[in-house]
Amino acid sequence: MNRFSYTKTHTLEEAIHEVIPNDGTKFIAGGTNLIDLMRANIERPDHLIDITHLDLHQIEETEQGGLRLGALAKNSDTAYHELVQKRYPLLAKAILAGASPQLRNMATNGGNLLQRTRCYYFYDTATPCNKRIPGQGCSAIHGYNRIHAILGTSDYCIATHPSDMCVALAALDAIVNVKGREGERTIAFNDFHRLPDDAAHIDSTLRQGELITSIELPAKGFEKHYQYVKVRDRRSYAFALVSVAAALNLDGDSIAEARIALGGVAHKPWRDVEAETFLQGKVAEPENFEKAAEMILKEAKGYKYNMFKIELAKRAIVRALTEARDLQTPEPLNCYTYNRHHQL
Amino acid sequence: MNASNTTNTDTSYIGRPVNRVDGVLKVTGKAQYAGEYNTSGLLHGIVICSPIPRGKITSVSTSDALKVKGVKKVFTHENVKGLPWFDLSYKDMELLPGSPFRPFYSNEILFSQQPVALVVAESLELARYASTLVRIQYETAEFETSLERNLKKGFTPRRGKTGYEKPKSRGKAERALKKADVKVEAAYFHGAEHHNPMEMFSSTVLYENDDKLTIYDKTQGVLNSQSYVTRVFGLKSKNVRVLSPFVGGAFGSGLRPQYQLFMSVLAALDLKQSVRVTLTRQQMFSFGHRPITWQKLELGANKEGRLMGISHTAISETSRFETYTENVVNWSGRLYECENVRLDYQLVPLDVNSPLDMRAPGAATGVLALECAMDELAYALNIDPLELRLKNYTEIDPAMKRAFSSKNLMDCYKQGAEHFGWEKRSYQPRSMKDGKHLIGWGMSSGMWDAMMMPARAKARLTPDGKLTVSSATADIGTGTYTIMTQIAAETLGLPLNDVTFMLGDSSFVFAPFEGGSSTAASVGTAVLYVCQNIKEEVFKLAQKIDGSPFHNTSIEKVVFANGYITSEDDPQQTIAIAEVLQRSGVKFIEEKSTDLKLKNLIKQGKYSRNTHSAVFVEVKVDEDLGMISVTRVVSAVAAGTIINPKTSRSQVLGGVIWGISMALHEDTFLDNNLGRFMNHDLAEYHIPVHADNPEIEVIFVREKDEIINPLGVKGLGEIGIIGVASAVANAVFHATGKRVREFPITLDKVF
């Protein structure tokens, strides 16, 4: 850990204007990711701005009939919020699939979006990593890459974005509201995270000094037919090898609208509009789900230890879509019912 | 009088599920661990580890670090001088052949994460910050860390560390295997595992004038640490006291002094101040581990399912500087009746740190392969896996051709199967289903040694009726405090609350390190003996006091119970134990069990002494996604007298969970391009979480052993893990029809 200074801010304006536009200043929210990275000497901010006292904790309905999630609302408060449970159960389920209750109690919605990859090499300063130090090389490409990406990778980086919450937000077409010195802007969820290309050290399109103020959900919540399938190595406290957020609007047997987002396979939550369009108007049956899965994975590229993810992702897509279709009256979600759902 | 035949009174504690005597201290945070002792002016050390696996340090620059106010010193090979170079000075009780790692000895790097510098400062934070300012340059040399690539480079160790038994083949296995009606041949592999006890390794060295040290160390043996420190630093034993009253788990990692002990003592002596060094979680992956092991099993049987020949080869890694050995293949010659057994154990030296004993070292590995192969043989023969074990059951130890001191594996099979409902199992793989989940039932046998090591105890009874017993043993969470208190209380017939057992102090009488499941038997016997001595003394006094009812009674005719000595023939004839001391006017009675050699040694030598188990497991496997859950486990254990069913059950539960972990989760991944373990934190080094753990039923079958020791105790630390991973693997086969021979069985291998 390096030396740093620390200020606690109470207003948004204060927070934004304290930021000197260089990489040395960082916001700190729940700290569940940033502090770990500082201790491992990976993030080395010289100044921390504590934003936890800003007035960004609310979860409230928007004029457009959607829901606004404050950037500082805790992951657990979001997942257990009545309106989220009722109208966006897909999001509730995805959040509850992540981390552990203790972490979710600390983690904020804004921080969740900006958590960094769990690539082993990124976390170990003894090894080369382009994401940590551009130009050093990527140890994972020829190393132990079991947890790495199969879609949208580059020769510079094959890391994944680790979030569960973001996979549901991608499927739900959320919008990220941000504010910086130059004013406010909105970023479509799909444009928020980026692919590694040749600049693996940049995870998102957020500009230096910009603060996430909220995440906005559109009115459509797909609360009747949704599923979040998380395939992982143990039943809790493990990141997804592959995860799928699936949401359907059904018109009798056929699909009026489909949303599919994948986690654990790319540098960002992976959406494939082509496959979603393909499903539109089709009968909601495994055969069509399989075809959609094939479309999504057709460009996939595996590495030595993660080849299995390609077939696994296909099966997880079919599973998620099938269960979304078959969903009966869902019960309120909490971490216990969540676990029961996944109890074998 | 033997403890096990005292009449049933309130003070018969042996066999009762007594709560941990240190339980309250632990749950209220009052139990202090090595890294929690404080003193004014305590300095803190942070260790810097090497990023490369082999090569040299070419330069060290500490000037930036030393500029930080509050930084005392940076120790490296450049400024640490005058320590012995002699290997023997660094040897510990594990006695590995070779040359022990000597921190800061030279600029040579022998393994990745080798400690290369210690930064000592006034606070932990300062030390940690300053450690990022130390610049060390390295020159990497060629290295090799892959066992798979070097299986042909194995050598057969001529000798090994403490407890190593060179495997002995017998009969003509090759010929028997050729002639067998049915034969299976399979290779198994598992990666490295790191102990990762909850408590990080830590030593707090309290410095007193004239280089007198009091050291709180995380260790499984205070005397081991003490002797290491005195030899390395040339100190007198009387000036080095090592304490370790509480240990937050160790699992074998505390059998050798870890480098934080060396470092904190080095700094304390150099700076003449008290120093603490605590390792980080990442550094918990920098010392020994369960070695990566490749195994090949060949089993041949006749049509009836009788084993005709067994061949078991194991190839493990060791470091280039020490020969770390385990008894991996030996079990294949001992678990079943078979005339022809070929055993082969080899080691491949690699650029890694020396492996280190981890719970059931050798057996966890060897029995895993043997019991998976037995399952494969059962299917090749088309007979039930349990039936195959029963057909090859042996009453004698076939390797030593001698009887067991006791062996009730039969009841483990029977009761385990019955509680599990094994008879309802459908034989064919993939034949049991529950919705989208395939169900599998698998079983395995387990076997471990029942070791006895020389140990002593000291006891003191005072006129208030309080007994204090002590021994330099350890309680690494196993329940030593509790069971020793039980043994002492029952032997003298005192209420539990009047008995205090003390351990983890090098000033106490000798006990070996707590390892190999030997403590209950070894120290337990010493405690029994010393309390029997006290008892005799008390009785002598009781006979002498005025109006004693026992003038003409012999000690065999009285009972010590509930704090009283009572005549067996006439319960009216009774006197309180405390009163005996009070009326005799003695200040205390003190006894040491002097006999370091074990009584009955010759008699015991005629028998094989082992614990056994049978494990039954149910798994459910998601047919499409491959996710595996263990849903039920029954573990039946034969381990002689169970002194405390509660702490014993906890031991077995821990073992079972670790076995599940070994089967499905645990693997420190070694990147051979970098020669480095990569998943060195608990987020990525997976062990089962609560949600992964099923209902576990533990059965202790009756097993009376009159040979092993007067208590009939065999010890329980390791047997709980052995056979669990194989039972899980066999259940996965039964569920999916897939034999996964590479551990852990992650979902990508079955889906």
Ligand SMILES: Cc1cc2nc3c(=O)[nH]c(=O)nc-3n(C[C@H](O)[C@H](O)[C@H](O)COP(=O)(O)OP(=O)(O)OC[C@H]3O[C@@H](n4cnc5c(N)ncnc54)[C@H](O)[C@@H]3O)c2cc1C
């Ligand atoms: C062991 C472990 C397991 C985990 N498992 C999972 C899992 O399975 N699934 C999952 O999804 N997550 C998992 N997590 C990650 C967890 O969800 C994130 O750490 C958490 O969401 C981050 O939120 P935070 O508020 O603590 O962020 P912080 O650590 O405070 O910040 C993270 C980053 O976001 C920036 N930031 C925070 N808020 C804002 C804002 N409003 N505007 C701009 N920048 C901001 C910070 O500057 C920092 O760079 C796990 C974490 C751990 C430690």
Ligand code: SF4
């Ligand atoms: S995958 Fe990305 S994060 Fe991982 S080592 Fe390569 S560059 Fe670094």
